[in-house]
Amino acid sequence: MVLSEYISNLKIKVYGGNYTACPPSWAGSNVSLALHKLYFPLEGSAQITAGGRTYHLKARQAMLIPKGLTHSFAMTEEQHLVKYWLHFTALSDGNDLFEHFHDITVWDFNDEKDFSEICGFFRTLFLYEDAVSENEASIGNALAHQAALFSIIGILFERSGHNHMQELSMHSTKPASIVEYIENHLNEPIKVEELARLLYMHPTAFIRYFKHHFGMPPLKYIKCLRLERSKHYLETTSLPISEIAELTGFGDSSHLSRDFRSTYGISPGQARK
Template sequence: MTDPQFLVTVLNSLNFTYLKGNTTRFEVKNSHSFDQPFTLISQIMDGPLLLHLGNASYKVEPGQGLIIPPNIKYKIDMLEPQFVTHWLNLDITLFDHFQLFDFIEAPYVTSPDVGNKIGRLQSEITALMNAEPIDASTSLYQMAQVKQRMFALLGIVLSVSRYKIGSFEDTRKFQRFQPVFDYVEQHLAEKIKVTQLAELMYLSTSHFHKEFKQAFQVSPLQYIQAQRLKKSQYLLATTDLTMGEIANRIGYDHAYPFIRFFKSMYGSSPGKYKKALHRL
């Protein structure tokens, strides 16, 4: 049985970040490629399309929904001259640093019934976010309404998802290492030493390295590098910062070593990544 207090801790760690939402009409171009550092939840409104993820392909009919986790490369082939989509870009995290999709597996393509629910909530959230508040109290009310619909959207996603084996129980490990995650997040712009992280856990460096790798299947250094990559992808997608400014925010003094790091981790330069970004 799950400890009720632990459930409260998980609930309190749940965080939504709304990035953007809209209705977009795609025309002319036959295919569109995407790779975004945030979650996409959308409903296809007009025009069938083919969705390609890895070696799998899915035909998506009007009315169906899409649930695409962050950092998933996918391509859309248009089967007619246009398609229209209601969409939201979100971050949904637990324990500040872990994506919801680290714990669940959602279908990439939903039924029309689920798609209709997604489309309705997307329209309501977008309307609330774009509405001009009359005063501070109505602004607060609007944000409460957005939050309510975000939780409803989360409920829809969870209702069609399955939990990864052991993932929820394993969140206890995240609690234990929370000081490490917080420190890394707060000091990405600096040089981070594994010895500093070990001290936070009151462990020797070798013992800390062993326990961290056993818990997360990556070394502390690999975790730090992954967090730098995620932060840089997020900044490339959501800001107009220069390469040098992004480099400074993830611990590099100059743009060149950052570009070399990004290319070694991702496979292409940050400039190409930013240029290729599309927002559904």
Template sequence: MNQHTLLTHYLSNLEVELYMGDYNRCGSDWRDLDYTPDYSKFYWICEGEGWLKIGEQEYYPVPGQLVLMPEGVTQSYSSISDQPFLKYWCHFSAKVGGINLFQIVKFPHFCTIDQPEQINTIFRDILMYLKSGEVYGHMMAKSKLMELISQYVMRMDIEQIAYLNVPAIEKITAVLAYIDSHIEENISVQELAQLAYMHPNYFIRFFKQQIGVPPIHYITGKKIDKAKELLSCTPSTVTIIAEHLGFSDLYYFSRQFKKHTGLTPTEYRKLKTGVAL
């Protein structure tokens, strides 16, 4: 399994929380040194000058740059002239299986935006929803935060992204590859745990932390994906497909299929092919 596929797993199971945000000009006293926040930040620089230090790297962002300052990393910032930053900003968390995303994956700390109005609009919407007072306001603001993260990731070169816990990445990559190559079999947690050299109970926690869902849930989802492919591309009956994928109980297979797709296997095939077999 390549890095692109693994990153897709992480981002597909991303859970975000938005704490606060605003649009303002920094004062001449805007300064803090060597602090480690328990939240992540985005700065969208609109005007002005300033200095940032993230970990051991120093930056002087310019207008049109979106800056990511991840939680758990030592940071500093300061005004450096009589033209301090005018910026949008927000504080948030991003987790996969309860683990800080930025403890798993290291992204570049900034990107230059070639269509700045897109980012302006997202931040304006975030602030509008945060301040709306509507019951759906925070939910909509979180959806806009997800859009902002998506825009950031879209501008990343996959080669710029690093994985921070290489032994864990190697283990989960081997496990996911094994599932893919044995999806037509009855895969047990015990055999996956043996593959990762872990006790099954610990392995379940490890898998959920890395992928965002328990292993059985993930395996079932992959089997349903394979069933969708077979229903669309082969004349095999639903019963044969279920048995082929290790479902001995046709009713259970149909129930799981509908749970994942909203349709029965027969309804799905008819929708995809126009033929009910």
């Protein structure tokens, strides 16, 4: 696959993000998501631990936590953190753009021009999210949103050591149909056997195949996506929690509440507040 084809098929999908002043209670332990996480503090600092290593994230640093990486996060002693954050996937015909990012990556934006540029892209990104929540989105700001999203990812790749075509697994046979099927049927029961049939594989072989490419077993991946989508609904809509549970495949609010609290440390109601 040539570069132009890879990029033309690239879909970067946002599952959550905002400009946030974090409360002192902001923390999580042994978190592992089916999505990439991007933090970009403007003020304050945070502490992130993964793979036995602790990172001290400071203002004007962007941090990527790749999907499937188990990590913990918390405030530092100063108890102050204002950041842009983003949860997203980046796939081209089922190939993950960040496939070779296995550990936390941090980029510095100390140069004033570079810092202003990326902040401008983040502002554009979340102006669109605000417009969507207010039912005021337009084609124009939707296009600006996509341009800002691609620009942020492009800047990070330009600064990384993974900016070469040969490092991308474009020869992979992993089809986009698996990811699309999961996302399109997230509100329904999804069995491993169904997913395996899409690739004409035995379920046991499919689980190994899926874990190799996605960093986690299929059922855990599905659960992570359901939790992220429910979190997005809680933060951006006024839908009842019971309806959100149905839309995200949890079936009922008690099931959603149990898994939500286990993962995020707070209840769905608290997340909405």
